[in-house]
Amino acid sequence: MTVEDVLVVGAGPTGLAIASALSDAGLRVVGLSATAPTKPWQNTYGVWLDELPSPELLATVGCCWSDVVVYAARRTIPLRREYGLFDNRRLQQHLLERGERGGVVWHTGVAAAVEHRVSHSRVSTRDGRVFAARLVVDASGHSPALLRRPVALRVARQAAYGIVGEFSAPPVQPGHMVLMDYRADHLAPEEQHEPPTFLYAMDLGGGQFFVEETSLAHVPGVPLSTLERRLRRRLDSCGVAVRRVAHIERCLFPMNNPLPYLDQPLMGFGGAASMVHPPSGYMVGKALRRAPEVAQAIAQALGAAGATPLSAARAGWQTLWSPARLRRRQLYLFGLASLMRCNSATIQAFFESFFSLPRHEWTGYLSDTLSTAELARTMLRLFVRVPGSVRRTLIAAAGAEHALLRRAAFGQA
Template identity: 45%
Template structure:
């Protein structure tokens, strides 16, 4: 169920395993995806998919100074290429791998396990049966059970693709995080911090996006829009033409689903958003093949497994014990960062990017094996100031 990147990723792999797939979605999978999807270029190269990048930057930087002096204006150079997917190319590539499969444009209203099969009843009255059902309809799915751990923190962003009175970033530059707060009022500095994510698209077109880290409740789009305009104005930049506005809101610390349930999930519905970075597409591309291959093997078992058993097989692959432990570590770190004020966040990230590139890049992509992840987190702790160390251990509100 679904027609976004997660759904197309898993459907493509299931079809390539020779399985019979029925696809349901509330809209056609050809409907354009509205948001931008970023990824470190090396991560995509390792998958042999670098051709799907629509934009690529070598000049990648971040700003973690206060912006009030010369030192605060100096960027941190990442020396690591960053790219944006060409969303149409990614969508077309995945659709082509789905072969002649056609999507049933339907809205599911109930799902029932009927012994060997699972039935999906749709608003139209049509019912579909399958050996196993995968919900890839996004984090708002109402069919996936998960524990209630309290308010869910969300990352919010408001962005503009457009033309400006002067360049909001240097020519050919990608800015991962600009945390300089010199444009904020005293009142705004008391609120949860946000940063600029920006890039030069060439031909006088830029993308600028004001992004908050995870907050519960999240910062509003109106607040982020106000901050973005204040940031640009402080640097003498005006928006001359709006080509596209982008609104993002997604959970960062969504609890892992109940992995005993007879309904399988993938993507946002399966809590696959990286709690530390907010990225997911790289994980979708890496983890879909193993899940599809394992399901193909499980479906061939004699005597046949029922729906509940097949779903459990899928959950065990999707969230192996190691992946669960890594996810818990990331969520622990996110809770600590959510307690940091703007000054501590700037200090934390400045230290984070002093780690060896393969360490911070693997941390952000969630590709580090658990033992190495633990060592990287320990190294980060030792590199940090005592103020940050205490915040990591007890939360900033306790220090």
Template identity: 35%
Template sequence: MADVVIAGGGPAGRALARACARRGLATVLIDPAPGRRWRATYGLWADELPSLPESAVACAPSSALAFGTAPHVLDRQYLVVDNAGLRTWLDGGHDVVAGTVSAVDHGGQGTSVRLEDGRVLAAGLYVDASGARPRGDRYEQTAFGAVLPAEDALRLVDEPDTAVFMDWRGTESGFLYVLPLGDGTVLVEETSLARKPGLPLELLAARLRARLKAAGLASRGREERVRIVLDVPVPRRGRTVPFGAAAGLVHPATGYSLATSVRLAEPVADSIALAWDRGPAAAASAAHGALWPSSARTVHGLRRHGLRALCGMPPELVPVFFDHFFTLPVPLQRAFTSGREDVSGTTEAMSALFRLAPWKVRKHLIGWPGLRRSR
């Protein structure tokens, strides 16, 4: 019998498996395809995960830009993750089982985890790190990308070795994301900020190919498809412990989650280990408390309201909104994008943005709860 069984072999699941194993918990990770490479391109702000080793960094672009209706230099170091290096860093100390979970049965002293092939694993604690399921009633961020030689990407971005966080120029219905990958190639990605349901990938692919054709380019390399569920609510306490995207750790307004999931693995594992002697139910409750203290629940609610405000704006105003967001002082930008438990910083950022914005944008922000809190 394993102490902890974790379903999901992505970065979130592996980070928590490593952390639990380091605390002396017998840990099993269930991965549908343990040998499969991670195909997604992960990026993060360096200050979100200072423990990330150099071996897990593929590229540290010399500058980061954003374009609303005007260019903005982002005064934060942006990193592109080396997936193989990240995986090596996160592996170790736990067992890996190839399979997919079909059913989970919680008993008084433990849990039975049934796999699709009929095998059953006995666990003290079960963690679901298998991701958030797309549903028609949830907002999604979708994107379609292509990897180009760096010299081709210069037709889209004026400066080499530059990450473009978002570029709204030339379109009001989505933005371009441009990311050097550190190997002489660049990912260019046509992105839909948020819709319910998400914008179809086929439409984004057509938009990207049209954009490339207008620049005299063609997609010749690897393509990337992205679908991120944005507005997962705070999970209820229960015997199953959700983690990563399944736990709502995706930022509702940006779609980022990697740094948050990896960073939280350590305190969540601490909480499980400290409560272990009191039984599986106590360990599950402790893990939930470590994931969702009251400050994090408040900030998550503010961010979800921010998502809804953005989605309620006419498309032509969204670039204007981001023009003003990127003129905020960096500490306020960081508070909203990365301050998961920073209630005062998040409300201050929302209030400052409201004061800066023109009335045509402001009227769509009047219902922000952050404004009510700051008065």
């Protein structure tokens, strides 16, 4: 049996990102995917253009906007930061071709079990095949095929229902991109007390628009039927009708999954490794940035004398989830818990204050590029700026979620 350097399980954006980065690092990589790695991805993936780790990735962005706004607390807030949507086909092809140049070979099959030996691990599939590698990287999504993680008691989920298509009138201004529109005047009074949702929308050009009603996070996730109803109510209130549907997007994913056990002899990446940014839900841009550093750490560990699956996985985990990143994760989880306590009025007041912070602070918060001290200062500055109603909500969250703040102080997972 051939023993490769790394077996990557999963061929979504994060699986292809780590596979190509590992091959770039000079490792022999084989991939295992439940479906063909060329199968089209159904969801849309957004990214701030200044987050892209290399200029070549700009070619994988299908649409971009410099006119990006937030509507909150009856204000229009221009962000003056370029935003893009990946062209899924281009990004997929780019990552696959990078991997092919490095010798990555993909196989189709469902990973069923993993067995760890002294020098390598073996993954068996449902149809009885066995793949061997010195390290296994599970990138199979939020419910990983092989990784173990603690049982989650209260999982907050982001939910969204979106339509790509043509409309009787532009649902947003031409050339415009709306990151968040929390205005809720179109809802009945009793609906104002339900979990707040916002419009995420953009002009795709050529007469097509993308409109999506989104629940930032809620336990349990807001039903997609509720989001569809709210989206159509929002469009009706503007006198806009759907003329042609090109694509329906339905999203539901966890925002606060616990971290996998970091002492197991296999590595995780993407949703399997709980890399979703807790307050925003973004992950693909982060995965593209983090993949090269994780791959280099794994390559260095596998190049050491006496390397084992455990030593290689430990190196990868320590790079992906360093003590500083563990601290920041707890602060971000506290931010998420605080937002979930907000009603429609307080969440709008929160974001009005958030986007009035100095640009480097709110961009660093959303991109996870602040140091732990900078992140703590930014959150404190925001606490001082927000109106009293929001501050009371944050104080209540601090009382209920004190364990998150304690773990942030001590760098615990």
